[in-house]
Amino acid sequence: MDIYNFKSAPAHSNFQLPFELTGKAFDTWLLSLENSSASEKAHQVFLAIQNINTNNTLAIEKKSLILIDIYQATPLFLEPLKNSILNSALPLTPEEKSHVEYIVWIYAELANGFASCISKKSNLANAQTFFYGLQSLIAAYLHISAAYKTPYANFWKQSYLLYGLASNLEIHDLTIKVHDHHSNTISKAFKHLIALYHCDFHQFRPRAMLSISTCIEKYTSLMLLEKKFDKKKPTQYSGFDLNTDAPPSNLTRLKKTQKSAFRFFSGFNAAISINQNTNDEAQGSGILKLINRELIQQASNSLSLQKKRQFTRIIEQKEQYGIMGLASIIQSLRNNSSLQISPQKKKTDNFDPRVAGGWSVPNLELVSEGYESLAAMKHMLNNSSFKGNNTVQAKKIFGADSNNPTNTSIWNNTPEQVIESTQESLLNISDSSIKGYKIIFNTDNNSSKVQIGDIIGIKHHDTIEVGIICRIMQFTEHEIELGIKLFALESELAYISLPDHDAIYTWALFLPEIKALNSNDSVVFNDNRFQSGEFITLHRADLKPQTCRLHNLLHLSSAAAHIDISNTPILDRESVDNNEHFT
Structure with missing residues (x-):
């Protein structure tokens, strides 16, 4: 089956250009669209670029200058569309799909326009045309990747054409001074594009x-x-x-x-x-x-x-059921487990955050992906050293409003969050290894959404294998290819609490060690009150609570933390209390 390419831009229409063919006229027209929606504005600009590209009366030097003016205006008017897809999960909603299509099509048409303006002159003006053609392709590639698709037909051929001709004209290393970024030559821009491909954005x-x-x-x-x-x-x-x-x-x-x-x-x-x-x-x-x-x-x-590749993959075709999301996996296990939260023995008033050993874990607030800037600004707004105009400007940019607080915590710390139903998804496994799966996820048969970093449970006999979605590719219109990295071949319901502070707890998955892979016992949870290095009490069904230490951080994302645990005995509490610091 062929890999699913991004949809090419629709054919040219009979759109009548509503402005004169000058950069100033375009800027004035774009300003007149300020009351239009972001989607409508993008639609109008897309049609305008197509019209300019088909104009054969305008000198190619002037056409190139107009296209450069449009290219330089794109970040501002495309910003709302771009922001709508930065944290989106697959499958995209119709609105998200439309947004990413307009972004890609605008940059694709700009690249087509620049390609039509190139000449055989070895001058800076011609180099600038080549350069912005490649920059348009870079922008298109980034947003094609955001939809987890591969480029539309002739994408690579056009990029090779722009670089190859520029090299033949010996203008590929001319500096484009108006572009104040690091890749300010044709050669560097082209290498930037090739490097992005090799970064494997899937x-x-x-x-x-x-x-x-x-x-x-x-x-x-x-x-x-x-x-x-x-x-x-x-x-x-x-x-x-x-x-x-x-x-x-x-x-x-x-x-x-x-x-x-x-x-x-x-x-x-x-x-x-x-x-x-x-x-x-x-x-x-x-x-x-x-x-x-x-x-x-x-x-x-x-x-x-x-x-x-570290492990041999076995090609196979089989169907299994899976559960998307850590909370859903935990709830599924809770439905069939005797494990219950023990009565709270200690109050948490005046709780000392120091762990056994007399040292304290840094108070690190985890922030969900998509809210990093807001969280950073929130920290600065609350910092007494961040005064004056900076605070005013920050509140203006980020819309800080004390009457409308935003919860930017990466995880929900409410331990008794209950999922009413744990919907299972039908997964088609196409190959597997001891450490992972390649899965075809059919969006017609499943209502769940998927994102890089999501925790996934794969039902296998009487247990649930636990892994993380580490790779996504749109396979067909209704099929998504998922690369799954397994954390463990089986899982068990557990909850962890702080020693002597049972009121501070969270549900978790206990993952037994796999000696063949040199992996230790570990836990997966989503609560920022527990940090690597702390001592915890591990509670499992029908077993005596066990004091352990959260040891090596194996994985951290907005979905969960995966930390291995060691059975290091807790130090004598009295000796800890009497020794504030080690020497």
Whole structure:
């Protein structure tokens, strides 16, 4: 079955251009649409670009300048449409689907327009046309990826055309000064696009894709793009034929013909540098910075082309039922478990947050994806050192309103949250390994939605395997391919509490160790009152409560934390209380 490509822009219409063919006239017309909805505004601009592209009376130099003016205006009027899909789950709603289509089509038509304006002149004006054609394709690619689809027909061929002709004219390294970003040449812009492909965006959420793109762009000068590759390091290179419409591939898959014009790309050195600077590149602070750092490392590892499959996959075709979401999995287990919350023995008044050992865990507020900026601003607004005009401006930008508070916690700390029904989804498993599955999720048969990072339970005999959605690709119009990384082959209902403070507890999944994979006992939960390093009491059905320590953080996302546990005995409480610090 063919991979599902993004829908190409519809054919040209008989739209009458409502403004003169000048950049100033376009700006005035766009301003007149300020009372229109974001979708209608995008629709009108899309039709206008198509009309400009078909105009054969305007000199290509002037047409290019108008298109550049439109390109530079796109971030502002497309912002509402872009924001609507940054945190969306699949399948997209009809409105979300329409939004992403208009964004991609506008950039695709801009690329078509710039491609029609190129000439054989080796000057800066012509270089600028090539450059903005590639920038339009980069923007289109980012939003195609946000829908987890592959580019429309002729996408790669057009990008190769723009780079190849610019190289022949020897204008590919001219600096475009009006573009004050890092990829300010045709060569760097093209390497940016190829690098984004190698980052494998099917493993990220849309918001992460944009931040990764911003990071990757800074390192294009370290990327190699040549007619030959280092034969001593072939695994560091991918290749592509400028005369085809195929994306870059492994060197062993390249097929040479008489018309082949191969180019070889390596992002290996850039990936090393990015990995060395992840702490500086990751935005935010605390837990948020930790999550962003992990995402950047994940992207750079893909860019290095050194990732290899660790476990053998077995091709199979079988159907199993699954449960989407941690809360639903826990509720499903609670429906068939004797485990109940024990009577609370201690009050939580004046609770000392220090863990056994006399040290305190940082108070890190977890923030849900999509609310990072708001949470950061909320922190600054509450900070006494953040005064004056900064506060006024922040409240204006983020709409801070004390009468309308927004809950930005990454998790709901209410432990008794009950799911009325735990709907099961029918999953078609197409291949599997000891650590994961490839699943075809049919949206016609299932009402659930899926996102990168979601916890999934796969029913297997009398237990539930627990994993995380680590990869998504739109397979057909109604089928989504999910890559599942398994945390454990079985799971058990549990809840964890703080020692001597039973009132502070949360439901969790207990995942038994797998000695063959060197994995320890672990727990999966969604409560920010429990941090790695703390001692906890683990409660399981028909077993005596056990004191453990939350040890290594294995996974952290907006969906849950996965932390392994050790059975380290708790230190004598009296000795802890009498020793504030270790020496």
